[in-house]
Amino acid sequence: MKTFIYKKYSPRPNILHLYEHVVSIHIHEQLRKMGYYCYVDYAIKAQTHDQGLATITIEVYNSMLETEWSDLLLWNFEITDALIQIAYYQFLAEEGVLFTVKNANLKEELEVEHSNGWQTTKNIDTPKDISGKDDTALVASSKDIPLLSYDIVLNFQKKEVAKESYHDALLTLGHNIQVHLSNKKGYYRSEFSVIGNEIKLSFQVIELLSNTLGQSDSLIATGVIEELIESEALDVFIDAKKARQLNAISISTFVA
Numbered sequence: 001m002k003t004f005i006y007k008k009y010s011p012r013p014n015i016l017h018l019y020e021h022v023v024s025i026h027i028h029e030q031l032r033k034m035g036y037y038c039y040v041d042y043a044i045k046a047q048t049h050d051q052g053l054a055t056i057t058i059e060v061y062n063s064m065l066e067t068e069w070s071d072l073l074l075w076n077f078e079i080t081d082a083l084i085q086i087a088y089y090q091f092l093a094e095e096g097v098l099f100t101v102k103n104a105n106l107k108e109e110l111e112v113e114h115s116n117g118w119q120t121t122k123n124i125d126t127p128k129d130i131s132g133k134d135d136t137a138l139v140a141s142s143k144d145i146p147l148l149s150y151d152i153v154l155n156f157q158k159k160e161v162a163k164e165s166y167h168d169a170l171l172t173l174g175h176n177i178q179v180h181l182s183n184k185k186g187y188y189r190s191e192f193s194v195i196g197n198e199i200k201l202s203f204q205v206i207e208l209l210s211n212t213l214g215q216s217d218s219l220i221a222t223g224v225i226e227e228l229i230e231s232e233a234l235d236v237f238i239d240a241k242k243a244r245q246l247n248a249i250s251i252s253t254f255v256a
Contacts, residue, residue, distance in 0.1 A: 089186025
């Protein structure tokens with residue numbers, strides 16, 4: 001395993017936090033296009049700290065990805081309106097507070113952060129607070145926004161395979177479904193569990209997305225399952241024949 005750690009400072013903590021979401025989404029999607037899957041080939045932890053510091057830690061488990069990994073994945077890409085929108089939905093759901101764009105072009109503000117790049121580091125230090133008080137591009141109001149709890153439950157057929165390997169296969173499926181749904185729909189990932197033959201994914205979602213919950217989510221989940229099976233990513237846990245039989249017999253959604 002190889003670990004890559006990056007850090008970035010900014011006097012504008014709100015823009016920095018939104019930018020951290022933008023970069024995290026991009027890395028996940030780019031690695032997926034390259035044929036790598038989270039919790040099989042890599043894991044990402046992205047965090048914005050109170051002191052005006054953002055960090056991204058990438059753990060790489062695949063030796064081929066180690067050779068293909070490039071720091072350019074963090075900044076050699078275009079920040080699109082669609083990417084900003086998804087990141088903004090995640091950001092609002094995480095914060096639970098309404099943020100408004102004031103006297104600024106949000107895309108231009110994010111591109112300023114983007115142009116400053118990231119620093120490689122061996123440790124995540126906690127600096128003195130450098131965050132400014134005049135983060136005028138993205139301003140938090142005193143108004144909390146309504147959040148919904150959204151659960152997706154997938155039930156699978158019981159397999160006659162070792163319990164540990166079957167559990168690990170379901171864990172991998174669940175993580176990848178959760179990440180992909182979050183990055184496609186703007187849900188904020190909260191809890192995740194595998195019990196027996198059941199995967200339960202939980203999200204926090206802004207009320208604005210209430211009318212779209214459940215729409216296409218089952219299709220997206222099924223697509224991720226099929227993609228991981230075809231890529232042979234699950235073969236490290238269960239043999240290929242059993243992996244190809246690993247289909248969800250029911251996918252249910254619940255909104256609270």
